[in-house]
């Protein structure tokens with residue numbers, strides 16, 4: 001079994017890979033980073049993830065970045081776990097869409113993080129931009145709510161890497177959007193949280209260090 005190394009920031013998109021590794025029963029060494037500490041710009045880290053982003057995974061003698069690519073790679077590397085939907089699968093399109101739609105949602109969360117959390121005075125978030133980002137994030141949640149069923153996961157065929165990609169977002173989105181209109185998402189999130197691999201990944205995640213409140217309102221204009 002080859003050595004696996006995960007470059008990780010607690011509560012960031014690298015949680016997706018941490019969770020996926022647990023679903024697959026794979027042991028990894030975790031190299032912890034912070035967003036602002038500077039370690040993501042170290043030459044040896046940039047050699048694995050050239051834009052200095054996490055997740056980055058060292059596996060099978062190569063470095064991989066982009067959480068979606070890593071999850072696809074791991075799903076294909078372990079077909080016995082059934083977390084992928086390869087060419088020829090009737091759920092191929094839905095699986096690919098779920099994997100990639102997760103980044104439509106996550107990029108909105110990232111921009112809201114930037115406005116609400118990472119800007120430092122004298123820079124101030126733009127109320128108009130934050131309002132638009134929040135509305136667009138709500139649209140993605142509405143789209144997910146419309147597709148979820150009363151039980152199960154994203155795909156009728158069962159839990160998959162698409163749930164890992166998309167599910168991770170559901171712990172950050174409620175910092176910006178009230179979730180009352182989305183009962184199916186809340187129930188889905190509870191099903192995800194009940195998975196032993198999710199709990200095992202949470203235990204290894206580390207403390208999130210950027211959010212300082214439960215909910216961020218759109219600032220006044």
Ligand SMILES: N[C@@H](CCC(=O)N[C@@H](CS)C(=O)NCC(=O)O)C(=O)O
Nearest residue numbers: 012013035052053054055066067068
């Ligand atoms: N599309 C990429 C996005 C990766 C990304 O932006 N990760 C954030 C953490 S969630 C990061 O590393 N930020 C560090 C920085 O912006 O310097 C993926 O899914 O892996």
